[in-house]
Amino acid sequence: MSLASALNSARSGLSYTSRWAQTTSTNISNANTLGYARRAPQLATSTMGDPVITGISRAVDASLDRMYRVEAGRTGRQDALAQVLSVHTDVLGDTESTDSMLARLTDFRNSLGLLSLTPADSASQRAAVTDAQDLALALNRANEGLVQARRVAQSGVQQDVAAVNKSLAQIAELNRRIGQEQPGSDLQLSLQDQMTQALDDLAPVIDFTLRTTQSGEVELFTSGGAPLLEGNAPARLSYDAATRSLMAGDVEITPGVDGVRGLSEGTLAGKLGFLTSEAPAMQHQLDEVARALIDGFQSVEQANGGTVGLFTDAGGALGATYAPGLAGRIAVNDAVLPEEGGALWRIRDGMAAAVPGTAGDATIVNQMAAMLDAPMSFDAAAGLGETGTLSSYMSTLIASQQTARSEAETARDTFSAGAEAVQSRRMGFMGVNVDDELQQLLQIEQSYAANSQVLRVVSQMLDTLLESF
Incomplete structure (x- = not known):
């Protein structure tokens, strides 16, 4: 050489x-x-x-990135669903709760049993009426819990939509800046780090597929293929609360809608799924309990010459059809409430009775008790069976709705564990191991010393050659 x-x-x-x-x-x-x-x-x-x-x-490992973001989206959906369900189920209680509608139904049935033994006793009449009010209020509370869960989900959807729009705008700006920088430059690498973090932050909210251009810019699409970001032009998300439809620009991306290239995972999909699926189903189930109560007592009243039974739809009779939210409107008939101008004895003699009947006649009371113990018909579309006693239907309802929350929490924990496992592998690949880097510094020092020694030796050899002339 x-x-x-x-x-x-x-x-x-x-x-x-x-x-x-x-x-x-x-x-x-x-x-x-x-x-x-x-x-x-x-x-x-x-x-x-x-x-x-x-x-x-x-x-970077694109495969690990994708796997982590998929698991983060799944975790986000189940976590959002579990949180909104907990708002409702905390109020609903379980089958062992002492203040649930099931417990109140049991109290009311027991009060009717005691009243049938002493139908002339005003204290027994008051106890039965009070327990009927407590039962109606328990249904009202359960309905309000579901209404509150809807409000939380609705507010969460608006927040998520705003967060996604902000993230898409940030990613579009990073795209623009990355495209302006020299490939492989320190600034472009730093911008790509910011892009990775922005995509990781977006993944728990919505699921997306990613395409990276040769210049390092990214394009985003929903899991169904609808465009979210192409070039530097993000599609702005908007949500219509009235129709529960989610749009990306002028393209619908509502989760769970047939024929729509929409979202499937993430907190936004979880909250929208609750509003469009779980909440209506749970409302139907609660309303079926209220309907059975109102209809059952209305049938007893009609058999005895009356019209409106002990339980009412906001004070009136139950029609052939009713608007959703019946569980929130159910109330005890004013005819038995002294504070509303009624009389306690009507729980013995019927809501339409003008004057007290025979003091020891427990016929109507026994009919009401028998009705509560007998099998009833329920709407099969509610998903809890077509026949059964009111207490068994309530038990199934409570267990079913509590199970929905439990399943969401279990799925969330499972997906979260998967996301953490993938993230650990991902960080092991892309993260910095300080010990390894310090060892490299030792190698750098040795390399620097070796090259410096070569320069010194060459310099000395050149000096020797020059001195020889």
């Missing part, structure tokens, strides 16, 4: 070592920076056999 070749090799070695040291120190200083991907110099060999750095690469 000539002296010139040795000099060039040493100079190239020092240049490479310098850039390597810069990259390693950058890795160490950003070891705890969120979204930072480990840097590594890309090494090639020149035509003269010297080491040449052709660029700096980020340690």
Whole structure:
């Protein structure tokens, strides 16, 4: 090797070592920076056999990125569903609760049993009426819990839509800046780190597919294929609360709608799914309980010459059809409430009775008790069976709705564990191991010393040659 070749090799070695040291120190200083991907110099060999750095690469694995974001979206959906369901089920209670509608039904049935033994006793009449009111109020509370869950979900949808629009605008701006930078430059790498973090932040809210251009920019689509971001033009999301439809620009992306290329995972899909699926089904089930109560007592009243029974739809009779929310409107007939101008004895003699009947006649009371114990018909569309006693239907309802929450929480924990496992592998690949980087610094020091020694030796040899002339 000539002296010139040795000099060039040493100079190239020092240049490479310098850039390597810069990259390693950058890795160490950003070891705890969120979204930072480990840097590594890309090494090639020149035509003269010297080491040449052709660029700096980020340690990323698109497959792990995708897997993590899928699990994050699944976790987000189940977590959102569990949270809104808990608002309702905390009020609903369980089959062992002492203040649930099931417990209140049992209290009311027991009061009717006691009243049948002493139908003339005003205290027994008051107890039966009070327990009937408590039963109606328990249904009202359960309905209000569901209404409150809807409000929470509705507000959450609006917040998620705003968050997605903000994220898409941020990603579009990062696209613009990445496209302006020199490929592989420090600034472009830093912007790509920010892009990774922005995409990770978006994944729990909505699921998406990703396409990366040659210049490093990204394009986003819903899991169904509808465009969310193409180039630097994000599609603005909007939500219509009246129709419960979600739009990305002028394209509908509402989850669960046939023929729509929409979302399927993420907190936004979870909240919308509750509003369009779980909430209406649970409302139907609650309303079936209220309908059975009103209809059953109305049948007893009609059999005894009356019209409106002990339980009413906001004070009136139950029609052939009724608007959703019956469980929130059910109330005890004013005819038995002294505070509303009624009389307690009507629970013995019928709501339409003008004057008290025979004091010891428990016929109507026994009919009401028998009706509560007998099998009733329920709407099969509610999903809890077509026949059964009111108490068994209530038990099934409570268990079913509590199970929906429990299943959402279990699924959330399962997907969360999966996301953490993938993230651990991902961080092991792209994250910075400070011990490894410190070992590289030792190698850099040795490389620098070796190349410096070559320069010194070449310099001494040149000096010796010059002195010989």
